[in-house]
Amino acid sequence: MSSKNRAFAEGLAGVVEVASADAPARGSRLGTGVLSGRSNRLAELAAGAVVSRTHELVDPARCRMWVGHNRDYAALNEDRCRDLIESLKAQGKQEVPALVRRVRGDPDFDFEVVCGARRHWSVSWLRSHNYPDFRFLIEVRDLTDEEAFRLSDLENRAREDISDFERARDYLRALDHYYEGRQNLMADRINVTTSWLSRYLDLARLPAEVVAAFPSVHDLGIKHVTLIKPLLKPDDKRARVFEEAARIAAARKCGEDVPNAPADVIRLLASAAEPPRRSGPPKKSGTAKTVLTSRAGKPMVMLDRAGRGKLTLTLPLRSGADRAELDAAMAKLLDEHWQ
Numbered sequence: 470m471s472s473k474n475r476a477f478a479e480g481l482a483g484v485v486e487v488a489s490a491d492a493p494a495r496g497s498r499l500g501t502g503v504l505s506g507r508s509n510r511l512a513e514l515a516a517g518a519v520v521s522r523t524h525e526l527v528d529p530a531r532c533r534m535w536v537g538h539n540r541d542y543a544a545l546n547e548d549r550c551r552d553l554i555e556s557l558k559a560q561g562k563q564e565v566p567a568l569v570r571r572v573r574g575d576p577d578f579d580f581e582v583v584c585g586a587r588r589h590w591s592v593s594w595l596r597s598h599n600y601p602d603f604r605f606l607i608e609v610r611d612l613t614d615e616e617a618f619r620l621s622d623l624e625n626r627a628r629e630d631i632s633d634f635e636r637a638r639d640y641l642r643a644l645d646h647y648y649e650g651r652q653n654l655m656a657d658r659i660n661v662t663t664s665w666l667s668r669y670l671d672l673a674r675l676p677a678e679v680v681a682a683f684p685s686v687h688d689l690g691i692k693h694v695t696l697i698k699p700l701l702k703p704d705d706k707r708a709r710v711f712e713e714a715a716r717i718a719a720a721r722k723c724g725e726d727v728p729n730a731p732a733d734v735i736r737l738l739a740s741a742a743e744p745p746r747r748s749g750p751p752k753k754s755g756t757a758k759t760v761l762t763s764r765a766g767k768p769m770v771m772l773d774r775a776g777r778g779k780l781t782l783t784l785p786l787r788s789g790a791d792r793a794e795l796d797a798a799m800a801k802l803l804d805e806h807w808q
Contacts, residue, residue, distance in 0.1 A: 484598035524566050526604035529593045532569060533578045537614060537646070539621055539639035540631060544687065557603070558678045563588060566608040568620065579606060583617045584624045615647040615658075622659055632687035633672060640666065641673035642774045671698055682714035682738065684721065684729045696735050713741030737787060740767065761798045765789030770798045772806070780806060 534542050547554070557563060572578045582589050588605070595603045612620065622639070625631050640655075648655040652670070656663045668691040679697060680686055701707045717737060717781025720727045728734055759772040769788035773781040782802075784795070 472634045506592075523609045525607050525609065527580065527607055529589050529596065530566075531577075531579045531603040532589060532605060532607070533572070533575075533581050534589075535570070535581045535583050535617060535621075535644070537618055537621070537639075538582065538586055538636055539625060541635050541687075542586050542590065545587065545590045547594065550591045550594065553587055554594060557591055557595060558600070563592060563603075568610055569607045570610060570612055570617065580609070582607075583610070583612065584621045606668035617769050618643050618647060619659055633669070633690040634686045637669040637673035637691070640669045644670065668694060676701070676711070678711040679714050679738070680792040681718040682734050683731060688729075688731050690731075693731050693735060697738070700738055705744070706742045709741050709744070710738050712757060713738055740785075740787065759802070761801070763788045763794055769795060770802065772802055 507620075534540075562674045563799070567588045569580040569585075570583060572581050585607075592603050592605045609618075622636075625636070644650055644652065644655055648658065652663055652666060654668045659666075672689065672691050672694040675689070675694065675697060679701070680689070683689055700710045717727050717734060719728075728737065759770075760768050761770040764770040765788070767788045767790075768785050769790035771783040771785065773783070790798075
């Protein structure tokens with residue numbers, strides 16, 4: 470609180486106290502408790518023990534998203550905001566204010582939203598769907614960009630409706646913008662461990678060629694990055710993963726039946742990462758293995774000789790082989806090994 474405001478609050482509190490002391494003893498409909506409470510409140514404001522916040526009800530169209538907001542606003546839709554929309558309709562108003570900063574020099578906007586993208590989207594949706602009287606409840610703050618980032622991160626960190634990828638992308642941007650690329654400094658400022666932060670940064674740094682294999686970036690989590698990262702070294706392994714990711718993306722775009730679950734996509738990428746094995750005769754000593762590959766270059770039949778008089782046949786799934794290829798491979802193995 471500035472010295473002028475503190476002096477004003479102290480003076481006003483004093484006026485209230487003097488007035489109540491000098492007033493003749495007579496009945497009052499307000500009662501002494503009201504004036505006493507007001508005096509205490511003003512004294513707390515003067516001492517800085519209470520922080521006054523400014524709440525306003527505004528038209529959401531006068532609010533823009535802060536460029537550093539960690540929510541993918543373009544990805545919001547009725548399904549992702551359905552729970553909030555129903556809550557707003559049930560309450561008849563917005564209970565929790567969004568955090569905003571004032572905008573200067575932009576005739577189209579008065580505020581920018583630091584925290585509250587879903588609230589902004591939901592109120593805007595309601596206003597355009599038979600609820601024109603809904604207003605956007607905001608709390609105005611005076612924040613630097615770094616303070617706005619930390620406040621936004623703190624509010625959204627425990628939320629399940631923001632994806633790991635959105636948060637990871639936000640962390641990677643903040644690392645360069647606010648912390649000079651110093652990961653230890655950033656971890657200290659947002660009160661997390663460097664290893665925890667590293668996993669999010671690794672997720673944000675995944676190559677676009679790999680991300681394209683997944684139906685939505687919002688399906689990717691930090692639990693997946695630990696499985697994908699080892700597939701990208703060395704360079705020849707990385708190239709095979711990129712090639713498989715492109716194949717999956719193209720097949721999905723053409724409407725072919727390809728897996729969508731992240732775990733299944735990662736399994737395909739991991740299978741493609743390993744170099745194809747050439748078929749050949751069984752080794753004469755130790756455990757012998759014969760591997761026949763499909764036209765797609767993937768193992769389709771594997772034959773193991775684990776001991777005398779015993780053969781183990783394995784048919785890998787998702788080899789890309791059709792029935793004719795498998796029939797021909799089986800016939801070849803039977804010709805070589807059946808007596």
